[in-house]
Amino acid sequence: MVGRGTLTPLELKLRTDISDNLNKLKQEKGYNQQDIVKGSGISQSTLSQYFAGKRLPSKKNAEILADFFEVPIEVIDPRLSNSPAPTTSPIQSIYDQLEPPRQGKVLTYAERQLNEQKNEEETKINEVSEVISLYKVEVVSETAAACGFNYGFGYDDTDRETIEVDERPPRYDIATKVSGDSMQPDYQDGDILYLVDKGLTTYSGDLAVIAYGDRSYFKKIYTENGRLRLVSLNDKYEDIILDFPPAEDTHIKIYAVVGVYRGE
Template sequence: MDISQNIKYYRKQAGFTQVDLAKILDVQPTAVSAWESGRNKPLMDKVTMMAKLFNINISQLVGDTFDVNDIAPVYNRLDTSRKNKVYHFAVKQLEEQNNVVAFPTPSKTQVSVYGAVSAGTGEYLLDGTPELVDYDGVVPEHDFAVIVNGDSMEPTFDDKQIIFVQKTKDVRNGQFVIANYDHQAYVKKFMRDENGYRLVSLNKKYDDMLVNEEHELSIFGVVVF
């Protein structure tokens, strides 16, 4: 029901005539008649008084009737803190109406990057001081971070991607490692089979790097992503 029907219904429930209600609200009986017939609507202060008189919520009295102009007199009488609450509630309602889903904005973290490792022809690692670089995403536990140069480890590692490394000398078959191979640093997949040890590129246009007495190899650590 709308407000006109509700005023009439709750007035009769409370045992008041239109004249009785008009006297309590300090209006003319013709005003109450106009409200109940739908020819006019009461101001918000009268709505509040009637809700208290009928011992109901304002929303019960207003019912399905709402006009955008009804909210302004009420809003203007609120203090600043309550106006802020009304505003934020209205924004939330609008977002829900428009099916707007708010996704959290990822925060940027600065990580210390110790140079570059090659996914190509070789790089020198750990020269100089680390550089602070912005990183979007979750930073795992790690000992140091490096930047990938080249495309030999695509699609797992992209060119210029930051990767995180845990220092260790113990490497399992199939792990991604940061290796010093003939005095240059690489990110490669460590493999061991019946043919011996080798460092493998995921991009097949690059040859495997054999590990034997002809090459010097040491491991900085394993990639923890």
């Protein structure tokens, strides 16, 4: 039991800590005792007791010394701080009162809730990305005929336009638009076709755009006995037969269809 007038171990330690702090600041700043007396307005005798660890400073004097040394008040007296005291959340307070295994149950439930929240946030981010992501596609101005013929076709020297689509296109060499109804119901007028020049010489039902002389076609293509047979998906159109290879003065280019985009 500590009697009246007897210092507790905590008070003794505080005096020592404050004395050490003050002497350290005095040395770092290069001040002597008289400098501190003049600068702080605290009496020589009172300061001497603080520096010797024989007395604890009042809060007012601790604030004065903190201003003089230009340091936070807790550097002078660890008991004092201008920072707000940390608060304990209701959840933490309840958790601290629980004992194992109940604490483990709380952690498991909290982790499950956190994972669900992260998944919901990621889903929202993905949904927003899908809405705002637009991809630029360069499309030739002429359209690939999905009917009989399309005169004036040519992908090498043609005007092009850039449009925006909301789906990432596949890797492609060139893009064009469907014209007509011969490939319905699978392909509609205005659909964008993504094309690749695969350099093939034989075909067996491949979807392709064929530039043949001054005509163009979008059909299923077959090679049969030195000819090309072009087949429409729409039954009202008859097959088209072309010489393959064509005459020397007839230009031919065949692009495989690797993807399609249909806007709203």
